[in-house]
Amino acid sequence: MKFGVVVFPGSNCDRDMQDALQNDFGKEVIMLWHKDKDLSMFTTDDCIVIPGGFSYGDYLRCGAIARFSPMMQSVIDFANRGGKVLGVCNGFQILCESGLLPGVLLQNANQQFVCKNVFIKNGAGQALKVPVAHGEGRFYADDATLDELEKNGQVIFKYCQPDGTVNEGANPNGATRNIAGIKNRAGNVFGMMPHPERSSSEAMGNQDGRKVFELLLGLN
Template identity: 75%
Template sequence: MKFGVVVFPGSNCDQDMHDALQNDLNKEVQMLWHKDKDLSNFTTDDCIVLPGGFSYGDYLRCGAIARFSPMMQSVIEFANKGGKVLGVCNGFQILCESHLLPGVLMMNAHRQFVCKNAFIKSADGTPLKIPVAHGDGRFQADEKLLDELQVNNQIIYTYCDKNGNITPEANPNGAARNIAGIRNKAGNVFGMMPHPERATSSLLGNVDGVEVFKFLGLN
């Protein structure tokens, strides 16, 4: 599997993602500029990554301008053909703005930027320690959509404590139902607020992020 990492004006986790994929996961990685459109080097067996940061300065809404970039038009087509797409933090916001994923990311409930280690887990997984760093990470949707996400097994990660308990205290941003990440119905588009690329190196004392890429089938 080959990876393409899109770089927008204001991206600041693009190189982190590149290094995690190439150096820690031994993947082939190509950087993709937001003004370009060409994804001919990628097949639907590959993955396009939208990294964290502050694309276009987070003007209007986070990800609202990036959604209209030339590269994103190609990414939308790529996803609609079944290609894998992963959005992390700002990338998750862009995926929601692009309607590749449902729901919205709103300002944290406590109205403060949060930057710390958090614990997340899948429906049947063990807790993973993954860093978060965002000011607009509170996932919101109406109750009907939230129920659909649960029924369709589209919630990939929820915030929990170190023992795996899903509690309000373990929720760093007030996200509905402690949602940390979701996928689309087809299962090829993933979005999450925590940063798995910041937890793939033993030099940093945390490799839990590797388990995230494995769980999403991106290893």
């Protein structure tokens, strides 16, 4: 599997993602400029990553402008053909704005930028320590959509306490039902607010982010 990392004006986690995939997992990574649209070098066995940052300065809603970039039009087509797509932080916002994932990301409930380590729980009940850094990371969807996500197993991560307990105290942004990450119905598009690329190296003192890549993309 090789990876494409999309770079927008305002992206600030693109090189972090490249470093994690290349140096921590030994994968081939191709950087993709937002004005380009050629994805012919990728097959549906590969993965396109939409990294964190402030695409186009987030001057409208976070991710709303990036959704219309030439590259995102190609990413949408790639996902609809079954290719894997991962969006982290601003990338998650872009995937929701593009319609590849349901719901929206709203301003944090405390109206403040949050930057700290949090714990997230996967479907197997494992609690992982992964950092967040966002001002608009509060996932929201209507009850019918939320019920559908839960029913279909599309909620991939929830904010939790270190022991795995999911409660309001573990929620850094007020996300509905403590949701930190979701996937689409087909299971090939993933979005999450926490940053696994910032916690996948021994040099960071935390490698729980590696487990995120392993769980979602089968890396090892």
